[in-house]
Amino acid sequence: MSEADERNRRWTLALGVEDGEEALSDGDRRMSAALTALYGDGEDDKKGRGGLGGSAPRVAKWLGDIREFFPAPVVQVVQKDAFERKGLRQMLLEPEFLATVEADVNLVADLVSLRGVMPEKTRETARAVIGKVVAELMERLERRTADAIRGALDRSKRTSRPRFADIDWPRTIHANLRHYQAAHRTVVPERLVGFRRHQRRIVDLDEVVLCVDQSGSMASSVVYASIFAAVMASLPVVATKLVCFDTAVVDLTDDLADPVEVLFGIQLGGGTDIDRAIAYCEGRIERPSKAHLILISDMYEGGNANSLVDRLARLTVMGVNVIVLLALTDSGRPSYDPQLSARVAALGVPVFACTPDQFPDMMATALRREDMHAWAADRDIKLIRSDG
Structure with a gap:
C-alpha cells in the first residue's frame, strides 16, 4: 500500500467517510463499524450500520471486534466510554457479555459494586x-x-550461606568480579553474600492495619x-x-488467604464514617509501639471530624505509626477533602497519595519507621501541608 493510500485509509477510519469505505479491507470495515457503533452521531444507528443495541450477544460481538483490532489499554478506554456513553453497565449482569470484557481494576470495582443484583449464573462468571x-x-x-517488607532480615549481619531470597546481589557481584567470564559476559559467583535471617516470635512482629474507605469514589483503591x-x-x-468501612465497619482479616473472597466481602458505595472505623482499629491494635495504621481514604468525613482528629492524635502519641493515603491508584492523583486532610497533616501524620508500584517501598519505609515525608519528597510525591 502506497503512503497516499495508507493516509486515505487512516482518514477514512478516523472520520467514518462512507465514500471511501469501498477501499477498505474487510477487517478495516469491521474496525470502522465497531468504532462507529460507539462514537457515531446516532444517524448510523438509524440506518442499521452501527449501534451497540440492547442484547448481550450483539455487544459481545462488538467487544470481540474491539479486542481483535486494538491492544488491551485501548480496549479498556473504549469499554469505559461504552459504559458511560451507551449505558452498558447493566450488560455486566449478562455472563455472555462479561466473558468478553477486557478485565482490569476498574472492571473489578464495577463487578464488586453490582454483585448484589447479579443473577447466580452471572456471579460465577464475575x-x-x-x-x-x-x-x-x-x-x-x-x-x-x-522483598520490600521482609522485616525478619537482620541487615546488620551477613552470611555466606544465604537463602536465595536473602542474597545481597550488589555485594555478591562485587566480591566475585575476579570470576568474570568474558566468553559468557557474566560473573560466576564462588561466594555468596547475603543477609542473616533471624527468628521472630509472634509478639515481636510489627502490626500493620490497613483501614480502607469503601465508599464509591475509592473503588480502585479498595481493590x-x-x-x-x-x-x-x-x-x-x-x-x-x-x-473496610463506609458508615459500617467490616473486618476482613480472616478472609485474607483468599483475595477474591475479600473483594466479594466489600460493600462499595454508601456514606463514610472514618472516625468509627479508626475507633475500631484502635481497639484492634495490641502493641502501639509496633503498630502501623495505614488509613486509605479521600477524607470526606460523614462522621465526627473533630473526634477523628483527636483520635488520630492520641494514636500518634501512643506510638502508632499513622499514615494517610488519599488514593492507591495507577494515576496517583487523588480527589480529597483539603480541610480535613490539612488538619490531620498538622498532627505530623504524612498525608499523600501513591501508586501501587510505589506502595511496597512506601510500606518498607514505614516498617523501618524512617522519615516518610522525606521518602515522599524524594519521589516528587505531593504531601498535604498542615493548615498551620
Missing part, C-alpha cells in the same frame, strides 16, 4: 473474571512487596489495598489486618 485480574495483579506485585493486604498476610514477618 468471580472468574475477578480471579483472573487478582492473579495478574498478585503476579505483578507479590514479589516486590515481599489494590485488598490485594496488598492479602500479600502481606502471607508473609510470616508482619501481622496484617484489613478493615
